[in-house]
Amino acid sequence: ETAVFQTPNYHVTQVGNEVSFNCKQTLGHDTMYWYKQDSKKLLKIMFSYNNKQLIVNETVPRRFSPQSSDKAHLNLRIKSVEPEDSAVYLCASTKSRISNERLFFGHGTKLSVL
Amino acid sequence: AQSVTQPDARVTVSEGASLQLRCKYSYFGTPYLFWYVQYPRQGLQLLLKYYPGDPVVQGVNGFEAEFSKSNSSFHLRKASVHWSDWAVYFCAVPGGYKVVFGSGTRLLVSP
Numbered sequence: 001e002t003a004v005f006q007t008p009n010y011h012v013t014q015v016g017n018e019v020s021f022n023c024k025q026t027l028g029h030d031t032m033y034w035y036k037q038d039s040k041k042l043l044k045i046m047f048s049y050n051n052k053q054l055i056v057n058e059t060v061p062r063r064f065s066p067q068s069s070d071k072a073h074l075n076l077r078i079k080s081v082e083p084e085d086s087a088v089y090l091c092a093s094t095k096s097r098i099s100n101e102r103l104f105f106g107h108g109t110k111l112s113v114l
Numbered sequence: 115a116q117s118v119t120q121p122d123a124r125v126t127v128s129e130g131a132s133l134q135l136r137c138k139y140s141y142f143g144t145p146y147l148f149w150y151v152q153y154p155r156q157g158l159q160l161l162l163k164y165y166p167g168d169p170v171v172q173g174v175n176g177f178e179a180e181f182s183k184s185n186s187s188f189h190l191r192k193a194s195v196h197w198s199d200w201a202v203y204f205c206a207v208p209g210g211y212k213v214v215f216g217s218g219t220r221l222l223v224s225p
Contacts, residue, residue, distance in 0.1 A: 004157070033212070041152070041202050043215040055211050090157055099208035100146035105157030 003027045006091050006106035013081055014114050021076045021109045023091030029104070031055075031097045032074040034066060035090040037108070043090070049074055050097040078111075086113045116141045116209035118188075120216035127195045128224050135190040135219045137205030147188045148206040148213070149179055158204060164188060175199070197223045 004025045013019055025032060033056075034046040047066040048056035054066070063082075067075045078085060088108040094101040117140045127133050139145060144166045150158040162173025169181040179190045188205060200223045205216040 041218045041220070043204065043218075045212045048211055050211075092157070097211050099211055099213055102148070102160050102163060103150075103158070103213060105159070107155070107157045 002107065004091055004093055004104050004106035006089075006109050008109060009107065010110045010112070012112045012114065015083060016080050019078050019081055019111065021089055021091075021111075023074045023076070023106060025072055025091075025093040025104070027093060027095075027104060028072075029093040029095050030071055031094045032068070032071070033092045033094075033103070034074065034076050035092060037088040037090055039087070047074075047076075048097075055097060081111070081113045083113050086111055116145065116207050116214055118147075118205045118207050118214060118216040120203075120205055120219050122219050123217070124220045124222065126222040126224055129197055130194050133190075133192040133195045133199075133221070135203050135205075135221070137188045137190065137216060138186055139188060139205070139207050140186065141207055144183065145207050147179075147181065149173065149177070149188075149190050150204045150206060150215075152202045152204065152218075154201070161190070161203070195221075195223055197225070199223055 007022045031050045033048045049068045051071050052068045063079045065077045088110045090108045091106040092103045119138045147164040149161040152158045162171045164171050202218045202220050204218045206213050
């Protein structure tokens with residue numbers, strides 16, 4: 001049963017546009033993540049927030065910015081998308097910031113940049 | 115730094131046959147380890163998790179995995195594959211405040 005909800009499911013846009021993706025978890029977890037999955041299914045962590053505080057910020061272009069209003073929500077904004085941003089963006093959560101805990105994933109947002 | 119390697123990008127198995135998906139890890143000490151599965155157009159779901167202790171871990175849907183410290187491995191097994199097991203399988207290891215995933219193994223099930 002899904003408890004991490006992502007919107008939209010798909011988004012098609014053109015180079016240079018701004019896009020925003022939303023993620024909400026109903027598990028009461030403290031920590032949320034954004035992962036990028038490319039066309040070869042490779043998963044790379046982008047950001048992690050614990051109780052609205054940024055704790056992981058991998059080497060990600062500055063046009064990507066996460067936003068967290070409370071611990072249940074973590075959004076992702078991409079300012080001026082590039083073709084290489086085409087991917088599936090997966091949101092996930094864990095009970096705490098301890099990395100040996102199970103991740104709960106949303107179904108993903110597939111971004112296509114034309 | 116901690117990492118996992120899945121040497122097989124794609125594995126094809128006949129329905130009803132047994133399965134082994136390979137995973138090698140690099141970690142200082144004894145790690146926790148995970149196997150996740152991703153069905154088409156879905157996010158990842160946990161199959162099983164290894165806690166230091168019994169080396170054989172039972173998961174959902176008949177999957178199990180065996181931890182080997184001497185071989186730095188955590189291979190996934192299933193005795194009899196079903197067509198619904200068609201998916202991508204990821205091995206993962208914790209590192210700092212994040213989980214590091216392998217490159218995934220795509221399992222194809224033939225009739």
